[in-house]
Amino acid sequence: MNRPTLTPFISAVALALAACATTDPPEREMGAARAMVSQARPVADRDAPQELAQAQQKLARAEAAMQRGHYEHARILAEQAEADAKLAWTVAENVRVQRSAAQVQDETRALREEMERKGR
């Protein structure tokens, strides 16, 4: 077996693998994920707890991956945590808006009924 002939191939594979991973720590993605989770927490706590929990778990895993230096993995988790948190916020906001829509509609209906009672 000619060992030296294999070396360039192995080097090529190693390079390809290296290209798969991001070498720099994904600070921007981590920051965005943290910010979005913070923004979602107050509203989603009540109205989208599942979505929020998922975002928080992913953020925690991203933080752990950062600690271990698994930056590519951390980047992926951070991006997903951000998307999850944004979904959590959107779901909660939707619930909130629908609630106040129902309230306004109820009030209007009550008002109209009162008017009709008075008007007769």
Next chain:
Amino acid sequence: MRFNPKLTVLASLVASCLVTSGCAFSPHASQQLDDARAAYRSAAADPAVQASAPAELKSAQDALQEAERMAEKGGPSELVEHNAYLAEQRSRIALRTAEIRRSEASIAAAGEERRRVQLEAREREAAAAREQAEQAQMQVRQAEMARKEAESRAAMLEHERLEKERLGTAQAELGAEVKRLESELADMRAKQTDRGWILTLKNELLFDAGGASLKPGAQRALDNLAQFLTKYPDRDIAIEGFTDSTGSKDLNQQLSEKRAWSVKAALVARGIQSTRIDARGYGPSFPVASNETPTGRQLNRRVEIVIDPS
């Protein structure tokens, strides 16, 4: 073709490397890609999403395209799955955002409806208040009208009462005065009729037979009459001359007229306004007694002073 051991080693190395690094296109990634496609399709198909969450929809599309591109060229399974996941979540975010906009629109509509209802209510209340005020005003006006009517009726009744009283007093006074006139002159008779008081003077007292000149003896009666008329300046009188039926009717007519005019002239001479006195003669008409007897004829020869009753 001969099997190259070098290539075999390389292939196994690459394979093991791909498996360990997760770069293979796994069934898990394939499933995620399907989910992402479905989520994106339903979001993109909703016109409300296109209208109210275009940025989110675009970012979902970008992620999905990235996932598709990587899957096509056999990119790392982990990244395919990751981008597909992002595409799915962003699609869901876009859908929810559109729902939020819809709810906000319905809040705005309900708010508008509420304002409309409130406005309607205020208008209705205002109309009711206006109507109430108008009714109250009308009642006040009606009460005022009734009060005024009652007042004017009371005033009218009072006026009538006073007038009656005044007239009664005046009539009584007049009657008394006429009676006094009558008592002062033996040949004057007074009686109350529908036409008012009528004083009757015998012709013998005033005139010579056949003449229209007043006798001196008539002066006292005329003075009294003038005094009476001065005392009652509002009362007009009529002087009516009459004869008996003896002789020519025409002559009698003329004589009665002349005598009435003489009396009027005498009263005017005593300061009585001529317009207050209507003098006319009736000859033998309207006899008060029979012309067959001397007494009757004497009664028919007369001058009547009619005192206007008003």
